Amino acid sequence: MAKDKKKKPSKELPLGFVDRQEKELLIRDFVISNIKEVMIKYGFQYLETPSFEYTDSIGKFLPDKDRPDQGVFSFKDENKWLSLRYDLTAPLARYVAKNYLEIPKPFKRYQLGSVWRNEKPGPGRFREFLQFDADYVGTKNLQADAELCVLISEILEKCGLDKTDYTVKISSRKFTDKLFKELNVTSQDQISITLRALDKIDRLGWEEAKKLLGEGRKDNSGDYTKGAKLKEEQIKKIEDALKNKLANSEDVIEIIKIFKTYNFENYKFDPSVIRGLEYYTGPIFEVNLNFEVRNSKGKNIQFGSIGGGGRYDNLVSNFGNLDCPATGISIGIDRLVFALMQKKDFKIKNKRPIVICVFDKDKIKEYVQILTTLRASNISSEIYPGEGKLKKQMEYANKIGSPAVILYGEDEIKSGKITLRNLVTGNENSVKINDLTNEIKKIF
RNA sequence: GCAGCAGUAGCUCAGUUGGUUAGAGCACUAGUUUGUGGAACUAGGGGUCGGUGGUUCGAAUCCACCCUGCUGUACCA
Numbered sequence: 001m002a003k004d005k006k007k008k009p010s011k012e013l014p015l016g017f018v019d020r021q022e023k024e025l026l027i028r029d030f031v032i033s034n035i036k037e038v039m040i041k042y043g044f045q046y047l048e049t050p051s052f053e054y055t056d057s058i059g060k061f062l063p064d065k066d067r068p069d070q071g072v073f074s075f076k077d078e079n080k081w082l083s084l085r086y087d088l089t090a091p092l093a094r095y096v097a098k099n100y101l102e103i104p105k106p107f108k109r110y111q112l113g114s115v116w117r118n119e120k121p122g123p124g125r126f127r128e129f130l131q132f133d134a135d136y137v138g139t140k141n142l143q144a145d146a147e148l149c150v151l152i153s154e155i156l157e158k159c160g161l162d163k164t165d166y167t168v169k170i171s172s173r174k175f176t177d178k179l180f181k182e183l184n185v186t187s188q189d190q191i192s193i194t195l196r197a198l199d200k201i202d203r204l205g206w207e208e209a210k211k212l213l214g215e216g217r218k219d220n221s222g223d224y225t226k227g228a229k230l231k232e233e234q235i236k237k238i239e240d241a242l243k244n245k246l247a248n249s250e251d252v253i254e255i256i257k258i259f260k261t262y263n264f265e266n267y268k269f270d271p272s273v274i275r276g277l278e279y280y281t282g283p284i285f286e287v288n289l290n291f292e293v294r295n296s297k298g299k300n301i302q303f304g305s306i307g308g309g310g311r312y313d314n315l316v317s318n319f320g321n322l323d324c325p326a327t328g329i330s331i332g333i334d335r336l337v338f339a340l341m342q343k344k345d346f347k348i349k350n351k352r353p354i355v356i357c358v359f360d361k362d363k364i365k366e367y368v369q370i371l372t373t374l375r376a377s378n379i380s381s382e383i384y385p386g387e388g389k390l391k392k393q394m395e396y397a398n399k400i401g402s403p404a405v406i407l408y409g410e411d412e413i414k415s416g417k418i419t420l421r422n423l424v425t426g427n428e429n430s431v432k433i434n435d436l437t438n439e440i441k442k443i444f
Numbered sequence: 445g446c447a448g449c450a451g452u453a454g455c456u457c458a459g460u461u462g463g464u465u466a467g468a469g470c471a472c473u474a475g476u477u478u479g480u481g482g483a484a485c486u487a488g489g490g491g492u493c494g495g496u497g498g499u500u501c502g503a504a505u506c507c508a509c510c511c512u513g514c515u516g517u518a519c520c521a
Contacts, residue, residue: 012494012512059521071520087521119520120445196519219517223446278521359479394481402481409479423481 016120016127020334028130028337032112034158035132039110042151044134047109049091051116055081058090059278059318073118084116088133089312089328096137096326097319105138112333124293124303124338132307135328137316142251145283145311146258148329152287152307153266159336160344165290166306169270170256172283173310175249176271179241183234193228194238199274202288203304206242210235242271251283251311275308284310285329293339303339307331354381354440355397357390359409366408370418370436377437379444397423403443406436 013019020028039046055074074083085091088111096107115131134151136144149168156166176198180191197212211217213235216227230238247253247269259267273286286308293303309329316324354374356367367383374381384393397405407419407428417430420439431439 015512090521117520120518122515219447220515223517225518276521357480390479391477391481396481398481405480407479411479419480421480426480426482428480 014127018126024337024341027340028333031155031159031333031337031340032132035110035112035155038151038155038158039134042108042147044108044110047092047095047111048113049085049088049095049111051084051114052082053085053091053094055083057094058083058085071117071119073116085113086117087115088113088131088330089135089309089315092133092135092137092328093312093315093326094319096316096324097322100320100322100324103137106141106144107137108135109137110134124335126334129335130333131330132333133328133330135326137326138324139327140313140325142254142283143258145251145285145327146255146262146264148309148327149255149259149267149285150262150264152285152329152331153264155331156287156336159340161289161340163266165343166266167288167290168267169273169286169288170252170267170283171269171271171273172249172252173280174251174282175247176274178249179238179271183230183237185230185234190228190230193226194230195274197228198238198242198272201242201272206239210239213238245269245271255283273308275310279312279315280310281313282311283327284308287331289339291339291343293342303335306336306339351380351444352401352403354379354404354406355393355400355402356381356383356406356408357393357397358384359390359407363408363413366413370406370408370433373433374437374440377441379437379440404440 036046055072058072072083072086074081076082092109092111096103111133113131114128116128118127121127134148136148149170153166153168157163176195180186180194185191185194194213197209200212201209208217212225212227213230214227214232215229216225218224247256252269256267256269259265270286273284275284275286286305288305289303307330309327311325311327313325316322316326356370358364358367364383371381371383384396386392386396394405402423404423405421407421412418412430415430417432418436420429420431420436421427422429422443424443429439
């Protein structure tokens with residue numbers, strides 16, 4: 001006897017990973033089909049790169065540690081470290097460097113794929129998520145940057161958002177570089193802390209973020225964050241620069257000019273847009289939603305941006321002596337879907353099958369005949385796949401959301417007619433076999 | 445990573461001076477209805493009380509550590 005109680009495997013999922021159900025997947029499919037349509041229209045190539053890359057190829061140079069988990073999932077294969085990609089931009093840079101001579105310049109490609117981040121998940125943020133990424137590689141032309149913003153907004157509107165629902169914010173590294181020069185701030189440490197603080201203005205408000213420019217800030221949980229320790233007058237100048245909202249870096253001015261030619265107006269210059277510190281070199285963009293998003297408990301949450309990007313003129317050259325400027329934008333598809341599900345009441349056409357009830361297993365031939373007829377007319381249908389009484393079959397059909405059930409038992413076979421029960425109204429119709437598909441089409 | 449709160453059935457939760465065999469609603473299964481779902485009634489199944497260790501005659505309840513979730517915060521290519 002099995003007296004030694006075996007330890008059962010856990011039915012829980014690893015931290016930050018989720019099962020996704022049909023409703024979400026159908027909306028995701030809808031979003032993806034909109035993306036593909038727009039990308040084809042804008043002339044981008046479709047590309048796919050693998051999930052794993054050599055760790056150093058995607059910008060992680062690992063210290064000699066057993067487990068390189070600085071935000072990425074990694075393992076050692078033979079003697080080389082591999083990592084799951086954490087975005088689609090770094091693999092693109094690797095791809096371009098590898099295929100530099102063959103690809104057209106400029107190179108426009110888009111990609112859809114899962115990325116993985118080994119970090120703390122939050123509302124609508126997981127450790128595995130689907131990302132969309134579009135890039136222009138090999139051009140300094142700022143029309144590329146402008147067009148990325150235009151294209152992203154076309155995608156969002158195709159997905160059902162209004163102009164008031166989202167804003168594309170733009171700024172530039174050049175703007176902050178200039179600012180630091182004026183302020184005479186040269187310490188890399190101070191610059192980093194200041195940039196991070198600016199990035200937080202949206203969330204914390206100016207007054208709180210200001211503390212991070214000075215001594216530091218204690219948050220609600222009691223945690224203390226060290227500040228940039230800037231002088232009063234320096235902070236004042238930053239405040240003025242932010243409040244003026246004057247785009248005085250040439251690249252942003254140029255992009256805004258291009259926006260006008262596209263009649264694109266749903267942008268906002270916002271110097272508090274910072275993005276990652278590592279590789280952006282010029283214009284940066286961020287897409288923000290303007291409506292409230294709730295978590296599973298109905299509470300409003302800080303949702304943050306659903307995507308962003310910018311110019312990274314040095315990334316490709318990391319792989320060699322290639323002078324290859326580039327610019328790109330990404331969207332977190334799952335986060336967009338999470339928000340969309342709350343914003344719009346999607347009428348998803350998930351056609352559930354008509355269920356043909358089984359009265360008598362010996363009559364399977366007749367059932368398959370009906371089934372074949374329905375499927376030939378492209379009507380989603382199935383013979384009840386389980387075993388059990390009619391009641392159980394009805395309960396099944398009800399549960400899966402089937403629009404109707406076909407009853408074909410002894411009585412029907414005798415009279416040569418099929419009973420069609422509409423599960424929404426509860427009405428039953430006796431129909432001739434030849435009329436069945438037409439009757440069913442009326443229900444859909 | 446740091447901090448606050450939480451974890452009892454598939455789900456939502458009740459259950460304190462620590463005391464027999466741990467409860468409810470919904471869901472599930474079977475029946476009332478041998479060919480009829482979404483209502484009702486009856487019966488039934490289902491829990492290592494997040495985990496491990498400790499205190500105690502006795503722990504869902506007290507203590508320690510850990511895991512997981514939520515919220516904020518830090519980092520985020």
